[in-house]
Amino acid sequence: MSKVTVSVRPLPHFEGLQLPAYETIGSAGMDVRAAVTEEDPIMLQPGERAMIPTGLSVAIPQGYEIQVRPRSGLAAKHGLTCLNTPGTIDSDYRGEIKVILINLGQEAFTIQRGERIAQLVLAPVTQLAWEEVESLDETERGAGGFGSTGR
């Protein structure tokens, strides 16, 4: 399988952590780790959210994005998810990738340094160009939506 090369710049606080990697040969996402300090893990009380640093900044080739998606294990076991899922990392963003985690569970959850908190999925992006018109073609659906076809 061909792979797209993405430049990655580990920041000083990434020191000692592992770069995100595919856990299995067929994985769509690479798990990304929390670059919080060992002395200062982030505790999320129920309902709380935080921006978790990853210690990584990247240069994605134009025509691609990285999506930051939740891990199902953290969601199912602890109610932890990405608030803005899927998070979008634009190809021209050079700042640190951060993960906006929210605790929708019923117990506090502590994010330790090196914990795999989310997954990064590289995806192709097609930009659109508007063509402004006065009317649109008719379809069977028309303006029906939001459950118009029934349950």
Ligand SMILES: O=c1ccn([C@H]2C[C@H](O)[C@@H](COP(=O)(O)OP(=O)(O)OP(=O)(O)O)O2)c(=O)[nH]1
């Ligand atoms: O989960 C995320 C989402 C975004 N970003 C960074 C990369 C992205 O390229 C930038 C902007 O994200 P987005 O467009 O979603 O946020 P915005 O609120 O529209 O901010 P901006 O006005 O900077 O575009 O923030 C992250 O690090 N993590």
Ligand SMILES: [Mg+2]
């Ligand atoms: Mg934006």
